[in-house]
Amino acid sequence: MIKSSVIAASLTLLFSGAAMAADDLSSMSPEQIIKHRHQAFHQIKDNAGNLRSLAKSGAVDQTKAKEYVAALEAASDRAFSSFVPGTEAGVADSEASKKIWQDPDGFKAAQGKFHDALGKVSAAADARDSDALTAAVGELGGSCKGCHSSYRE
Numbered sequence: 290m291i292k293s294s295v296i297a298a299s300l301t302l303l304f305s306g307a308a309m310a311a312d313d314l315s316s317m318s319p320e321q322i323i324k325h326r327h328q329a330f331h332q333i334k335d336n337a338g339n340l341r342s343l344a345k346s347g348a349v350d351q352t353k354a355k356e357y358v359a360a361l362e363a364a365s366d367r368a369f370s371s372f373v374p375g376t377e378a379g380v381a382d383s384e385a386s387k388k389i390w391q392d393p394d395g396f397k398a399a400q401g402k403f404h405d406a407l408g409k410v411s412a413a414a415d416a417r418d419s420d421a422l423t424a425a426v427g428e429l430g431g432s433c434k435g436c437h438s439s440y441r442e
């Protein structure tokens with residue numbers, strides 16, 4: 290009984306959190322959106338760094354790997370959904386290339402590569418396979434560089 294009400298309460302929090310994030314964006318100025326996006330990208334950077342250190346250590350800590358993957362999923366959802374028109378390079382300190390809006394399919398595909406690599410990181414953690422983890426983390430890093438070289442100025 291107690292347990293189910295705790296779960297219900299956290300689910301409510303989860304959903305209101307998601308709704309709030311969407312609402313927040315629409316009530317933010319372009320400058321605030323860019324700041325919010327940069328914060329999300331810094332969380333991405335930190336957690337990708339955590340995964341790299343984990344892979345280097347050679348021991349696959351499944352719990353930590355999953356924690357970093359979840360943080361990367363949450364931060365990338367926030368980052369990738371915040372490329373709204375009016376926040377391109379030229380506005381505040383945005384480095385978002387105009388190509389993001391000119392080539393939305395290409396930008397989606399670049400996000401897909403990031404998510405695919407993240408899926409491989411997760412699978413490698415489940416399998417406790419350190420070689421696969423190293424390869425997947427390398428692929429994840431490649432997905433950052435790939436997107437940056439096309440869509441970041």
Ligand code: HEC
Nearest residue numbers: 327330333334337383384385399400403432433436440441
């Ligand atoms: C689908 C495209 C895409 C992927 C994938 C991506 N990024 Fe980025 N990233 C961008 C764009 C576009 C910007 C510029 C955003 C801006 O200036 O508003 C950016 C900016 C950044 C910034 C700078 C934020 C700031 O304060 O100026 C960091 C750090 C960063 N990314 C890290 C990463 C890392 C690490 C990864 C991979 C683990 C990654 N990104 C994956 C598109 C991407």
